[in-house]
Amino acid sequence: MGWLGVLHFPDGRRGELLVEAxxxxxxxLGGAATECKAADVSRERIQKALERAAQAIGARPPSIxxxxxxxxxxxxxxxxxxxxxxxxxxxxxxxxxxxxxDDTTFKPTTRAQWKQALSEVDTALGLPSPVPHAGHGACxxxxxxxxxxxxxxxLTD
Numbered sequence: 639m640g641w642l643g644v645l646h647f648p649d650g651r652r653g654e655l656l657v658e659a660x661x662x663x664x665x666x667l668g669g670a671a672t673e674c675k676a677a678d679v680s681r682e683r684i685q686k687a688l689e690r691a692a693q694a695i696g697a698r699p700p701s702i703x704x705x706x707x708x709x710x711x712x713x714x715x716x717x718x719x720x721x722x723x724x725x726x727x728x729x730x731x732x733x734x735x736x737x738x739x740d741d742t743t744f745k746p747t748t749r750a751q752w753k754q755a756l757s758e759v760d761t762a763l764g765l766p767s768p769v770p771h772a773g774h775g776a777c778x779x780x781x782x783x784x785x786x787x788x789x790x791x792x793l794t795d
Contacts, residue, residue: 640656640657640658640659640715641656641657641659642654642655642656642657643655643657645730647730651730652730653728653729653730653731653732654722654728654730654731654732655731655732655733655734656715656718656719656722656731656732656733656734657734657735657736658711658712658715658733658734658735658736659735659736659737659738660735660736660737660738661738661741661743661744661745661747662738662741662744662745662746662747663745663747663751663752663755664745666712666737666755666756666759667708667709667755667758667759668707668708668709668710668711668712669708670708672708672709672710672711673706673707673708673710674706674707674710681706684706685702685706687717687721688702688705688706688713688714688717689702690720691713691716691717691719691720691721692705692713692716692763692764694720694724695716695720695765695766695769695770696766696770697716697763697764697765697766698764699762699763699764700762700764704762704763704764705763709759709762709763712759712763713763715733716733716763716765716769716772718733719731719732719733719771719772723771731771732771732772732773733769733771733772733773734772734773734774734775735772735773735774735775736774736775736776736777737752737774737775737776737777738776738777738778738779739752739776739777739778739779740778740779741779742779749776752774752776756774
């Protein structure tokens with residue numbers, strides 16, 4: 639699940655915060671369903687954009703196909719971060735992954751398991767450590783749907 643937040647700083651600057659939340663490792667690692675499905679000209683355009691983003695952040699993937707495969711969602715978020723910062727010249731843009739620990743609704747994941755999975759993603763995509771302007775954080779568990787719904791309702795009153 640992803641969100642885009644608009645940041646307002648006390649000095650008047652504005653920025654963007656791309657937030658991606660994952661509750662378990664299969665969500666992070668993706669699969670056939672998360673591969674780039676574009677074909678022909680669209681795929682070429684996406685591949686070139688991913689190549690530019692990879693180069694800009696210092697990634698050295700084994701091949702750009704790694705960025706178009708099951709980890710395409712992560713690669714796409716990194717490309718959006720690159721686009722905001724470098725193409726649109728928005729220096730106050732960041733990407734942040736929220737990783738839920740011990741979510742009992744599907745596959746509980748420990749902090750150690752998240753660290754291992756993140757290492758696998760970094761290796762597969764050839765990412766530098768750390769990725770500039772991107773980070774990860776862990777929460778103890780995913781909020782219950784009813785609590786989220788009541789929170790959203792309270793914010794809109």
